[in-house]
Amino acid sequence: MSPGAAAAGVAVFVGALFVASRLVPGPAHEGLAAADGTRRRYVLNGLRLFVLTGAVVALAAMTNTWSPATIVERFGAIFGAANVLAFAVALALYVTGRRRQRRGLLDGGPAAMLRDFFYGVERDPAWLGVDLKMFSYRPSLIGLALINVAFAFAQWERHQRLAGPLLLYEVFTLLYVANYFHFEHGMLSTWDVLEERFGWALVWGDYVLVPFFYSLPGWYLVDRLTPLPTAATVGLVAMYALGFWLFRGANEQKHRFKRDPAAPIWGRPPETLGGRLLVSGFWGLGRKLNYTGELLLYYAWSLPAGFGSPIPYLPALWLTFFFPHRAHRDDRRCRAKYGALWAQYCARVPWRMIPWVY
Numbered sequence: 001m002s003p004g005a006a007a008a009g010v011a012v013f014v015g016a017l018f019v020a021s022r023l024v025p026g027p028a029h030e031g032l033a034a035a036d037g038t039r040r041r042y043v044l045n046g047l048r049l050f051v052l053t054g055a056v057v058a059l060a061a062m063t064n065t066w067s068p069a070t071i072v073e074r075f076g077a078i079f080g081a082a083n084v085l086a087f088a089v090a091l092a093l094y095v096t097g098r099r100r101q102r103r104g105l106l107d108g109g110p111a112a113m114l115r116d117f118f119y120g121v122e123r124d125p126a127w128l129g130v131d132l133k134m135f136s137y138r139p140s141l142i143g144l145a146l147i148n149v150a151f152a153f154a155q156w157e158r159h160q161r162l163a164g165p166l167l168l169y170e171v172f173t174l175l176y177v178a179n180y181f182h183f184e185h186g187m188l189s190t191w192d193v194l195e196e197r198f199g200w201a202l203v204w205g206d207y208v209l210v211p212f213f214y215s216l217p218g219w220y221l222v223d224r225l226t227p228l229p230t231a232a233t234v235g236l237v238a239m240y241a242l243g244f245w246l247f248r249g250a251n252e253q254k255h256r257f258k259r260d261p262a263a264p265i266w267g268r269p270p271e272t273l274g275g276r277l278l279v280s281g282f283w284g285l286g287r288k289l290n291y292t293g294e295l296l297l298y299y300a301w302s303l304p305a306g307f308g309s310p311i312p313y314l315p316a317l318w319l320t321f322f323f324p325h326r327a328h329r330d331d332r333r334c335r336a337k338y339g340a341l342w343a344q345y346c347a348r349v350p351w352r353m354i355p356w357v358y
Helices: 003-023 046-062 069-073 075-100 109-119 137-159 164-182 184-189 200-213 230-259 289-305 311-338 340-348
Strands: 028-030 041-043
Touching (some): 003 075, 028 184, 046 137, 069 075, 069 137, 109 200, 137 200, 230 289, 289 311
């Protein structure tokens, strides 16, 4: 596959998802109220797009029109094309954002230009009625799922079988992506969507880092045919289930509380501090148990790759260092936002990610 063909493939994939985001119906949700009281309306059809993409890929494979294994074979060209797309989108966001704010493209000098390009100019840019920040999670995570599926096709084509370690990896990762889109409305109450500006950092993270870096374990499973012991399989399933419960459960409780502060938590009325900070459920046990849960998910689908190389563990190890740092930044931000109330919360819930440890 030539660089031009790879670029065309990436553009068609992202472009088709963009058009489908406009045309495919889906449930409408309102975001949280902005400072002026307004609420942005979102059509959350990500789950339908995920299923639709799966159907198109299955049809192409069954009719021998296209094999996802091509992604593995031409990975370098596709990776390069995704980087070019990310830089092009970030540049377009910089130009359109500055023009909307009636600022010159060179205003502020090199430091301001670099900062605006890196972090973004606008918080909620939209093109043709599509919120770009919410949209970009779709090629990001659907792209991750597609790359992972490509590993299964590659193993089948090379070895005429699908081995247990890869099957477990596929189930874990596809469930993770499917659940994200099932819970897509929960993203509307996250810091990234509410406050972060949309520039190169988030764009590159969506279009390159997530699909290409987080799929690293799959490379080490394509040719790994040794079956997992039953005890190991049971242990990994248990780790994944625990991580899923912590990750999704904590995020769901937080989202429900922000939408309806009176909604019950674990069957009981929620307990709060000042009516603003939730101290029930997971949020009464740890301040960032959702991070702990997500870490368990990443280790559960990395461990089937075995211990022959540290590379399959790079995504999980990166998050092992990133999440505590982010938890610290979250604490600092919340301390500035809530003041003395946050100090009360930290005294009430002293642990961040591991109760009685950290």
